[in-house]
Amino acid sequence: MTQITITTGITDEHLQLVYADSRIQRIGHDHRPAAPVIHPLAQYLSAWVDGAFVGAFLSIRALSTEIEIHALLLSQAIHESRKLGRLVLAWAFEQPGILRVTGLVIDGLDSALNYCRKVGMTYEGRKRHVCLINGKPTDIHITGMTLQDWNRS
Secondary structure: OOOEEEEEEOOHHHHHHHHHOHHHHOOOEOOEOOOOOOOOOEEEEEEEEOOEEEEEEEEEEEEOOEEEEEEEEOHHHHHHHHHHHHHHHHHHHHOOOOOEEEEEEEOOOHHHHHHHHHOOOEEEEEEEEEEEEOOEEEEEEEEEEEHHHHHHO
């Protein structure tokens, strides 16, 4: 049986490995390149399959009741990505006071938007012209899940 786990924290080596991945580099934009986020409200969780590191999730405590989650999974995680996503949602809703988890996806990253839906998040809309990619105004899609949604899933 495959062992799938999420652990809090990440090593510098694993963090560099994640952000060096060409698939993850696509999340960068003109004002925020794809690079580690070091901030008191940001926390990384490491993703593991059968003891092998397969990527990470970035958790940002946006509000006292909300966590923003960003998936940074390597290609080795593809077969277990939904299970990993559900584990990180479970972790998020175990955090004190959390009523909502939000996923933000840059326009054009259809596979990332589809991933959010597959783990149970609901498409809630878009923020228009939020960032610039190669100088062009680009939208961000918003997905979300409430604690009520989680308890029903």
